[in-house]
Amino acid sequence: MPETSTQPGTAQPAAYTPTDRTVPTRAAKRAVYDRELVHSILDEGYVCHLGFVRDGAPVVLPTLYGRVGERLYVHGSTGSRPLRMTGQADPGLPVCLTVTHVDGLVLARSAFHHSMNYRSVVVHGIAHQVTDPDERRSALDALVDQVVPGRSSDSRPANARELAATAVIRLDLNEVSAKLRTGGPNDDPEDLALPHWTGVLPLTKGYGTPVPSGDLASGIEVPDYLASL
Amino acid sequence: MPETSTQPGTAQPAAYTPTDRTVPTRAAKRAVYDRELVHSILDEGYVCHLGFVRDGAPVVLPTLYGRVGERLYVHGSTGSRPLRMTGQADPGLPVCLTVTHVDGLVLARSAFHHSMNYRSVVVHGIAHQVTDPDERRSALDALVDQVVPGRSSDSRPANARELAATAVIRLDLNEVSAKLRTGGPNDDPEDLALPHWTGVLPLTKGYGTPVPSGDLASGIEVPDYLASL
Numbered sequence: 001m002p003e004t005s006t007q008p009g010t011a012q013p014a015a016y017t018p019t020d021r022t023v024p025t026r027a028a029k030r031a032v033y034d035r036e037l038v039h040s041i042l043d044e045g046y047v048c049h050l051g052f053v054r055d056g057a058p059v060v061l062p063t064l065y066g067r068v069g070e071r072l073y074v075h076g077s078t079g080s081r082p083l084r085m086t087g088q089a090d091p092g093l094p095v096c097l098t099v100t101h102v103d104g105l106v107l108a109r110s111a112f113h114h115s116m117n118y119r120s121v122v123v124h125g126i127a128h129q130v131t132d133p134d135e136r137r138s139a140l141d142a143l144v145d146q147v148v149p150g151r152s153s154d155s156r157p158a159n160a161r162e163l164a165a166t167a168v169i170r171l172d173l174n175e176v177s178a179k180l181r182t183g184g185p186n187d188d189p190e191d192l193a194l195p196h197w198t199g200v201l202p203l204t205k206g207y208g209t210p211v212p213s214g215d216l217a218s219g220i221e222v223p224d225y226l227a228s229l
Numbered sequence: 230m231p232e233t234s235t236q237p238g239t240a241q242p243a244a245y246t247p248t249d250r251t252v253p254t255r256a257a258k259r260a261v262y263d264r265e266l267v268h269s270i271l272d273e274g275y276v277c278h279l280g281f282v283r284d285g286a287p288v289v290l291p292t293l294y295g296r297v298g299e300r301l302y303v304h305g306s307t308g309s310r311p312l313r314m315t316g317q318a319d320p321g322l323p324v325c326l327t328v329t330h331v332d333g334l335v336l337a338r339s340a341f342h343h344s345m346n347y348r349s350v351v352v353h354g355i356a357h358q359v360t361d362p363d364e365r366r367s368a369l370d371a372l373v374d375q376v377v378p379g380r381s382s383d384s385r386p387a388n389a390r391e392l393a394a395t396a397v398i399r400l401d402l403n404e405v406s407a408k409l410r411t412g413g414p415n416d417d418p419e420d421l422a423l424p425h426w427t428g429v430l431p432l433t434k435g436y437g438t439p440v441p442s443g444d445l446a447s448g449i450e451v452p453d454y455l456a457s458l
Contacts, residue, residue, distance in 0.1 A: 049327055051288065059353075060327040154426075156338055158339070211428050215421055
């Protein structure tokens with residue numbers, strides 16, 4: 001496994017190094033390791049799916065995340081299951097963290113060639129609890145800014161009680177791959193004359209109108225960083 | 230673990246039976262077991278995140294799925310990793326299958342209370358390869374109809390070669406929970422006078438204009454089941 005430094009500010013190669021776990025057995029041509037592409041897919045998401053092993057069985061939970069350079073952060077209550085399992089004293093928790101965007105429905109003439117256009121990132125590694133106060137604070141800022149960029153500086157930072165109740169775990173971006181599918185269906189030549197419509201139905205994402213809390217004081221307007229989304 | 234029958238047509242209780250694995254350690258009030266709600270969350274999704282254990286470490290992969298009653302199906306090449314691991318002769322593969330919809334960004338006055346509105350379903354169980362030809366065909370239809378309802382009857386069904394290349398695995402809906410968060414932020418009373426905007430930014434999903442394949446014959450129009458989406 002590559003042991004690339006994840007220190008912020010350290011120069012990084014343009015791509016992650018493939019490993020046995022990040023080279024797929026099928027559709028290997030869809031796997032890419034470009035660092036900027038991986039970052040862009042991660043930065044576009046709100047929720048990751050975090051996998052870990054409990055009593056020998058897999059568990060996959062959706063959870064918020066944030067990125068600082070080559071480090072991903074997940075947080076939660078100090079009482080929650082995966083967070084408890086990454087205690088500082090132990091050697092860390094093996095995890096797999098996956099982020100997926102579905103971009104379009106691919107309708108082929110044959111049922112067999114139906115597919116999705118998508119972009120996903122899969123990160124394998126060992127998650128560790130973060131104890132350094134400065135790193136915890138910057139991780140929590142990143143988690144809030146993943147929700148809405150700029151929001152961490154327009155909200156009350158965590159106080160001592162909240163910090164004590166929050167576990168932050170870190171997963172370094174070392175063993176990483178992205179997978180993408182783009183373009184139209186790949187129908188077989190013998191199917192081209194079939195009468196079925198074929199193509200891609202794009203999926204779109206957007207934002208609705210912000211809904212202010214019922215107890216919001218009058219005069220507090222929707223901030224620019226929300227209005228501009 | 231409950232051993233509810235998943236035979237189609239069998240009367241089912243209105244809710245799944247909670248187990249140790251489906252009662253969360255935190256935010257237990259967000260967990261629900263209502264069968265219709267679970268079905269509706271599953272039916273709205275395109276991609277699940279399938280977790281399994283390989284060499285002692287978790288793997289989480291995005292993949293298409295389909296539902297037939299109380300059975301979920303996932304398919305793939307017979308050569309792909311999780312599919313190979315569910316060979317008919319072995320006792321099956323422990324998996325965790327998760328589907329998540331993110332409905333809104335919850336912006337609290339405090340960083341600590343930032344959250345998401347979401348709906349997710351987590352299914353634990355043992356995945357088995359499906360060998361019965363009829364069940365395989367109905368599973369493949371369900372996988373296509375999950376992409377676009379009605380599409381399986383407007384495409385060429387899989388032929389013998391394609392069926393031989395496709396592994397179908399089944400996961401019964403026995404050990405299942407849904408989690409939901411709705412509504413606005415839950416700010417602490419002492420934060421109510423802070424000057425930050427607070428509320429929910431809804432996330433919307435939609436469809437773009439269908440993009441026909443370049444080799445689509447003229448005269449084949451966008452079908453009603455697409456145009457009506």
